[in-house]
Amino acid sequence: MDALLTSFFNFDVYRQVLPFLLTGLLTTIGLSALVIPLGVISGLGVALLGTQIEKRWVRIAVAAYVDFFRALPPLVLLIFIYFGVPFLGIDLPKLLAVALGFMLNNSSYYGEVFRAGILSVPRGQMEAARSTGLSHLQALAYVIIPQASRNVLPDLVSNSIEVVKLTTIASVVALPELLRVARDAQSLLYNPSPIVLAAIIYLAILWPLVRWLSRLEHKNLRAR
Template sequence: MQSFIQNFLNLEIYASVLPYLLQGLWTTVWLSAIVIPLGAAAGLALALGVTQSSSRLIRYAIVTWVDFFRAFPPLVLLILIYFGGPFLGIELNKVGAVVLAFVLNNSSYFAEVFRAGLEGVDKGQMQAARSTGLTRAQGLRYVVVPQAVKNVLPDLVSNAIEIVKLTSIASVVAIPELLRAARDAQSLVFNPSPVMLAAMIYLALLWPLTRWLGRLEHRRART
């Protein structure tokens, strides 16, 4: 037991590496704050294209796009964009490459969630909106989309939580997010305690969201 505490719960090491890990946490937070809204917006646009377009070609193209990026490993995608992009004349900095890879990946998951929400809204809602004088675009904006978001809010929160955890792959291009900071600290102190501390920080960050998600799912199950 003493050996376990020394290697994983070493308070002296926790105190020494905490400032460095908090810097990594800040990187995780601001990176998540960028990619989650962008991914959600892109996913909503894709979902609207699938559910509202009258062109079978457009719908098929969007479905193919979504299926491809849902199946493609995000880590490989990031490596291809950052390290392979220059061979195609596309040079992005580290943050740009991570944001692009994450948005391509998570927008496909958001698209499926939004599609389910949009298809779950009764078609009579749009007809009622149009009867009040709203255009189709206004009906979507003020009537259909808000109801769709409400219907799938637990799934949207769940996606957001997964994206926060997914930011750890940004370490591949040397962005010092939380897990990268913990691994760097581990290599300096020759002790895995920094990684355990990082896990505790992730837990403290995501636990309130998971509890909120549980309440949302419980509320949805009761309706």
């Protein structure tokens, strides 16, 4: 038992590494604040292309895009962008490479969520909006998209939680997010306690969001 506490729940190590882990946490929060909006906006664009444009080749291209980036492991995508793109003569900064990789990956998932939300809005809503004099784009912006977003809000929140957890892969390009800092501290102290503390920090941050998500899901079930 003492060996377990010393190796994984060493409070002396926690005290030493906490300031460093908090700097990594700030990077994680900043990265999440960047990639989640990028994913939401690009995902909405993907969903609109797939649902509002009638041309068959556009819908096939959107479906292929979504399937490809949902099937491709995000870690592989990030490694390819950061280490592979420079061979084309383009040297991407770490943050830009991570943001681009996350945008491509997340847009496919958010796109499917928004597509389901848009298709859940009755067709009559568009016709009613157009009858009031709104253009097609105005009807989408003021009527369809707000309703679609409400219908799939739990899925959007769930996906965003997964994105926060996925930011840990940014460590492969040496971006000093929370897990990267914890791993560096572990290698310096020869003790896995920093990794456990990082997990505790993630739990403390994400637990309220998980509980909120649970309430949203129950609220949606009661509404149905």
